[in-house]
Amino acid sequence: MDWMKIFSALLIVLMLVYLLPRAKDMIKNSPKASNNDWLAVLIPLILVIGFVFLLIKSV
Amino acid sequence: MNRPVELAQTQTSVLETNKVLKNTYALLSVTLLFSALTAFISMQMELPGYMPLVATFGAIGLIWFVLPRTANSAAGIGVVFGITGLLGLGLGPMLNNYLQMSNGSQLIMTSLGGTGVIFLALSGYALTSRRDFSFMGGMLIVGMVLVLITALANIFMAIPALSLALSAAIILIMSGFILYDTSRIINGGERNYIMATVGLYLSLYNIFVNLLMLLGVLSDD
Numbered sequence: 001m002d003w004m005k006i007f008s009a010l011l012i013v014l015m016l017v018y019l020l021p022r023a024k025d026m027i028k029n030s031p032k033a034s035n036n037d038w039l040a041v042l043i044p045l046i047l048v049i050g051f052v053f054l055l056i057k058s059v
Numbered sequence: 060m061n062r063p064v065e066l067a068q069t070q071t072s073v074l075e076t077n078k079v080l081k082n083t084y085a086l087l088s089v090t091l092l093f094s095a096l097t098a099f100i101s102m103q104m105e106l107p108g109y110m111p112l113v114a115t116f117g118a119i120g121l122i123w124f125v126l127p128r129t130a131n132s133a134a135g136i137g138v139v140f141g142i143t144g145l146l147g148l149g150l151g152p153m154l155n156n157y158l159q160m161s162n163g164s165q166l167i168m169t170s171l172g173g174t175g176v177i178f179l180a181l182s183g184y185a186l187t188s189r190r191d192f193s194f195m196g197g198m199l200i201v202g203m204v205l206v207l208i209t210a211l212a213n214i215f216m217a218i219p220a221l222s223l224a225l226s227a228a229i230i231l232i233m234s235g236f237i238l239y240d241t242s243r244i245i246n247g248g249e250r251n252y253i254m255a256t257v258g259l260y261l262s263l264y265n266i267f268v269n270l271l272m273l274l275g276v277l278s279d280d
Binding site (some may be wrong): 004005007008009011012013014015016018019021022023026027029030031032033037040041044046048049051052055056058059 | 194200238278
């Protein structure tokens with residue numbers, strides 16, 4: 001295994017160590033969403049998926 | 060009785076939000092140009108393939124340890140340039156690799172344009188709808204943690220299809236972060252334009268890199 005892989009893995013582990021406590025905090029403190037809120041997020045994200053698919057088809 | 064006071068407070072809050080938004084987009088534009096410049100320099104210098112890793116380590120060090128201490132001062136602007144300059148420098152070797160492909164320049168331009176369209180559309184949507192997307196925070200960070208764990212496993216497993224799935228997932232998560240970050244600025248959750256700029260920049264950077272990877276692998280050539 002080359003050292004690039006080791007350092008990449010180290011970078012990801014460091015990110016996880018940094019993110020995990022913040023993730024717990026954010027999950028605890030995130031406000032609850034209604035169905036309408038989720039719909040308002042899902043529609044633009046589905047459009048993003050469609051757009052990326054179009055880009056892939058175009059190249 | 061308190062109506063004029065409340066009205067004045069609301070107006071002040073709207074003015075402050077607009078100021079944060081204006082400063083964020085101004086700083087984001089300049090840092091994107093700066094990033095493009097450092098990427099160009101890195102391409103011309105033909106920096107080695109380990110440069111993206113070194114630059115990412117440097118940028119993350121600045122984001123975690125220096126930015127929180129300087130975000131409320133003018134020095135924070137210099138730190139943002141440091142972060143974006145390093146990440147741009149790291150892009151150089153990757154862009155040089157793509158340019159060796161027969162349709163490399165087309166892939167880079169398509170990815171750049173695609174990133175711009177996604178950013179403008181999502182920011183425009185968050186700005187015009189003025190919805191509060193703060194509820195997405197938990198979901199986005201859990202998604203990010205899952206992506207990191209999968210990416211860690213894939214360093215050792217090296218499954219190409221999993222890399223593609225990861226790129227697609229990162230594009231979606233970063234799109235979600237654009238909505239989340241923009242809504243935080245609009246709704247007063249983020250009052251610091253330096254932190255807001257770094258958040259939006261990282262979303263743009265990740266969308267560009269992963270879109271380029273998807274297009275590179277899935278293109279016909």
